[in-house]
Amino acid sequence: MGIEKNGLSVLDIAKTKASEVIQKLNDADKVQILTNDFGFGENRFLEKNEALRFLSTISISPISKSPYSIIEKQKLLLSSEAAFQKQIIYISDFQKSSFPAQMKTEDSIKKFFVIAANYSTNNISIDTAYFETPAIAINEENPLKVKIKNNSEEEVSTTINLNVNNQLKSVSNVHLKPKETKYEVIQYTPSNAGSQNIALYLNDYPMTFDDTFYVSAKLNASYSVAVLNQSNSNPFLSAVFRPNLQFKSVHFQVDHFNLSLLSDYSLVILNSVTNMSEPLMNALNQHLNNGGNVLCFAPTSRQLGNINSFLNKCASCSYAQFDTSKIYVSSFAKSHELFKDLFVKIPENIDLPIAYHHYEINSSSLSGEQKLFSFSNGTSFLSSFSVGNGKLYLCASSAESNASTFPKSYWFLPLIYKMAYSAVPNTINALTINKNPQLLIPNNKINDKTVYHLVSQQFDAIPEQRTFGNKMLININNAITQAGFYTLKQANANDTLSVAINYDRDESDLSYWNIDELKKMTHLKNAEWINSNANISETIFDLQNGIPLWKVCISLVLLFLLIEMGLIRFMK
Structure with missing residues (x-):
């Protein structure tokens, strides 16, 4: 309603029409003015002069409500005034984007829908x-x-x-x-x-x-990543952060990591860790719940140590059978946040990882596992588990090149980057x-x-x-x-x-319903439609009371006089 023409906005015209109606009311009548704001001062009925003062304070607002919710609230407020004859006067520009043509009501309250103005313009x-x-x-x-x-x-x-x-x-x-x-x-x-x-x-x-x-x-300025190693550092995990100065990775031996520094890292990578202290397990679990992310690569051999104790504690999952057969990843979770916008267009013959030996990932039905990469037999190569506000990512193979093609693939770097990025909120x-x-x-x-x-x-x-x-x-x-x-x-x-x-863009499309469309398409009981060029107060009065008999008599007298004058001239 903020569009202006000749210095007047649609809101100004709507307020003028509302003022005309209020001024025609009797002193005993009460008025309740409702806007899209649903303000606290709009929940009561006002005397005539008080209503006019309130009307003058209304200004353009970015808040919008559906016409149905406005009418329903108006009906609810009207129900509190049982002794009065009730009516609703709805003044709007009736934009197609905000007023549903198929709107329907079944109540007995008399309703007048008034088109304030609709200024069509390019936008x-x-x-x-x-x-x-x-x-x-x-x-x-x-x-x-x-x-x-x-x-x-x-x-x-x-x-x-x-x-x-x-x-x-x-x-x-x-x-x-x-x-x-x-x-x-x-x-x-x-x-x-x-x-x-x-x-x-x-x-x-x-x-x-x-x-x-x-x-x-x-x-x-930088995203810090901690890599916890059981023995030697992995060359692929060392190289993955080198090209990007925004990432800082620090490598630690798992048994020499200072737990008080854990909150400094958005991503913690467990590089084939098999022996973890109880304090480290508890600290990592708390880190996950606080919103940090953990990526766990499987051990390089059949020796699991106590890594499953940590996995069960955090996400009710574990490494199970060790499989030395070659197996292909056949699908990935395209809709998952890690893969979103990874490709402008997904290649037809996409190169998915191949595992040369891996662990089977077991999880309980309540773990909420999301399989990010799946093997052809349905088991998972890379899974995601929600732990509190963080994510645990579990890979079935180690980060060694003899375990899978994953570390050398084009998936490796962007996925680890996204794991680190996603742990930083808002x-x-x-x-x-x-x-x-x-x-x-x-x-x-x-x-x-x-x-x-x-x-x-x-x-x-x-x-x-x-x-x-x-x-x-x-x-x-x-x-x-x-x-x-x-x-x-x-x-x-x-x-x-x-x-x-x-601002909400719902009113950006400046297409409007005309009065004929509204009459034909809406299903509003006891509704009357008034065009923008009509005198609103007189039109509503006439629709409420019908045409007075004195007006009919005057019209008939004028008609008979015209007929008489015509007959006299014709007979002469």
Whole structure:
């Protein structure tokens, strides 16, 4: 309702029509005004003058509700006033994207649906944007996928501007056919770690609320990986992190690892470990529950040691029979998060790993095992188990080249990278008002009395927050009504998180129902439809009371006078 024509927005016209209705009411009548906000002050009935004052305070809001929920709430409030004759006056622009044509009601309340105005205009919108990787890498190209839509019936050309931390990084030209939706990929190469406030925008008038899309990311300077070795280091695990300075891997002998450092690592790799101390088992189990990831490669021989004690403790799984026969991996879990966006297009003859000797992986029915790579006989080569907030990845073979082709394959490096990336929560976020915006973050509260604040310049709000184990769920809901960047933080805490908030795009398509379509398609009992050019107060009065007899008499008198004058002239 924010589109303007001749200096008046659709909301201004709707408020004017509502004011006309209220002014025509009797002093004893009561009015309840309901907007999309469902505000606390909208749950009561007002006197005539009070209603007019409240009406003047209504402004554009990004919050939207379904017409059905609005009418149902209105009916619920009306039911509390049994002594009054009830009616609902619904004033809207009736956009096709927000008003369902097949809407149906069966109640006996008289309803008047009034078209305020519908200003048709061209509109281009950036509907969403997201990175194709789970985290952003420093000094590397990161593909940012942007969905842009032409909501008009004409061909248009525009530019998408990429702005990061208030600096223009790139400009991309886009041409769109009528009603076309297109995905553009913009490459972003950051040079510094820290918060990345990313704004994608275009210039499109008069509809501007959907011209900018915000994405926020927290770029880590490095991801630390600990490799625990039973004996010698594995050359493939040593080499896998060398090309990327963003990863730091440290190798330890399993019996000399300092447990107090465990929280520093997003991924811990157990390289054919067979003998683990009880404190290490407990520490790794706690690390998994806190959100860390563990990748376990099978022992190199038939000697399992006590590794199964750790696996059973964490995920009710274990290594079983040792198989020395050659076997092929025949499938992989394409929809799993580790494989998402790994290929632009999956090759037809994809090269899957081959195992020369491996352990069979056993798991209980309650373990929640996800088979990532499966052998031709249905057993698993690589499995994933959820443990608290973390993931345990279990490989049936060791990381040696004589055990399988996995270490030398093109799968090895990206999968291990993703295992490390995925253990770092909320590196990228882009929330939308009115779409249940929530964040799940580590619970780093200083004490039970501290709370998280969402702040931006002069704005400060305390969103709803709930603790789930070691995580904190931040439910933004209606705490924010303006799109932009906000900072989530605790008082007197150094660690902050940038949060990107966007407007809902449901109203970007400026197609409207006309009154004939609405009359024909809707199934609303006791409904009357009033066009935008009608005098709303008089039309409603006439529909309520019928045409008064004095108006009929005057019309007949005028008609008879015209007939008489015509007869006199004709007879002369």
